[in-house]
Amino acid sequence: MGHIGKQTVVYKTPPVIINAYSSAGPKEQQGPLGEYFDNKLPDELLGQDSWEKAEAHMIQQTVQGLLDRACKLPSDIQYIFAGDLQNQVVASTFGLKDFNIPFFGLYGACSTMGESMSLASMLIAGGMADLVIAGTSSHYCAAEKQFRFPLEYAGQRTVAQHWTVTGSGFVLLSRNGEGPKITAITTGKIVDLGITDTFNMGAAMAPAAVDTILTHLEDTNQKPSDFDAIFTGDLGNWGVAIANELARKSGVNLSPILNDCGKMIFDDKRQETDAGGSGCGCSASVFAGYIYKQMLKHKLKKILLVPTGALMSPGSSQQGNTIPGIAHAVCIEM
């Protein structure tokens, strides 16, 4: 056990993802992966009186759906890791409080699915727990209001702008059981190449994604073709192009194997989502809804999931700061 290479842990007894559950909003259901989501939300409000409360409600539904599918009670679960994009991660607080599960709140921006799965898997592999839930969420309307403009303002979108996913994904990790296993993780450093354009998050996150992916390959002595696919979180069209270019400059050709949850979840032309999907819920719902099921069907046998986050706030950008990125890689094998 313990550290391999610079930033990687390879598990001798890999934790098992024994179940996964996803929720997705109306627009996400109309995208290419629409049929795969488990909980198809009828609208963005879910009977609540604010977008923020609707996101908490979606989290509650997603975790309950996961527990139901796994035939588990909240009291069976030792820890839950979660976080979201709302200030002070209140969507997670209010979505999870009634489960009474010991709670670790995270903030990793859109890398949170990678962060939560990494920590949950380390606790299980280290013998600290038997059953741990990990997941995250985002909500288009809540995120637009907080990070950009209220929807009512009807601001014009830019070509490199993302469309925050209304969605959530949670997974149940176990020491034993059937399912895809987390065999290794590589925890990201904060990478800052000086990007300041808040309408081009793909450019801000791509350097972190490439840093983590290349470190994982180096630490584990593997090449891209050892994986069926590498899925970044939400680099989008422009971020993926930059990531491929950065990797190429380091002598690694990622392009045949690199896909991105933000590119997969929407049809950017038909759905006018510009750069593609983003938000913590993007990689979370695409993994729990689509990738996990492809692994159960053995259509994907070994993947690297690399959720990517832009570590900024509206205030930090208004004060002239850069937008550092981070990415956490999780190797999953069937």
Add this chain to the structure above:
Amino acid sequence: MGHIGKQTVVYKTPPVIINAYSSAGPKEQQGPLGEYFDNKLPDELLGQDSWEKAEAHMIQQTVQGLLDRACKLPSDIQYIFAGDLQNQVVASTFGLKDFNIPFFGLYGACSTMGESMSLASMLIAGGMADLVIAGTSSHYCAAEKQFRFPLEYAGQRTVAQHWTVTGSGFVLLSRNGEGPKITAITTGKIVDLGITDTFNMGAAMAPAAVDTILTHLEDTNQKPSDFDAIFTGDLGNWGVAIANELARKSGVNLSPILNDCGKMIFDDKRQETDAGGSGCGCSASVFAGYIYKQMLKHKLKKILLVPTGALMSPGSSQQGNTIPGIAHAVCIEM
């Protein structure tokens, strides 16, 4: 290894806190613990052009101070856990980005010191890492601006209101070495008794503190007198009174042994801090600056550190939500 009782892990090979380092602002230096802080900040701005950037700068200084004191390089450290009160925890991002240490961002409000020490200790005890840094910070001016009123507004304070600490504390945990050891942790659940008064955070957090403390005692089959002291994070005068009363109703007399970092850091009468200190930096700087040194001198041999957090945002309270609390207990023995 693994779970003991409901929510507790007792370590067979307890991780060692081989070093600690604290920073504190001018007002904190004038308090009863002033002499103990390692890095005495000359003012609240530290040469930066905003309070938010000053907090990031304080974090940078604190972690550098910790590394220097421990004679370690950033590349010796496998993980750093940190979080703060700023939206999207940007103080941690900008304070830590240049260290290039794999980073897990947390949000636990003022419970973050307990959360970060719990996770860091589990990774070490589980064989996932040898050296991990854990810590957090808060900044009075940045917190007032974000959570309450800008200082220039000169809003009148209420009797149950806290004074957010400008301070930071980080600890270095190791598999081997000399120093106080983390022998057990109890991870808190979100506890919500329906408090909505954002000017009485002690009342919001006290139920969570008592829940975690009593669970720790029950899980480990101990009584309050088995500890030299139990230190909550920032319940303050009113919160400690409520906690003592809640424990008494459960048949446990905590009052002879219960102290609170928020009560300790200021002289509430002389310094007009009302309920006492608060903020992630309160328990972090009091532990790293004062308690840790008392343990090294064997004046304290066994303590329970219980940082307490109020899981709310200005937006969640404006939308009529309650203020749930959380508390994470860390048992430390010399």
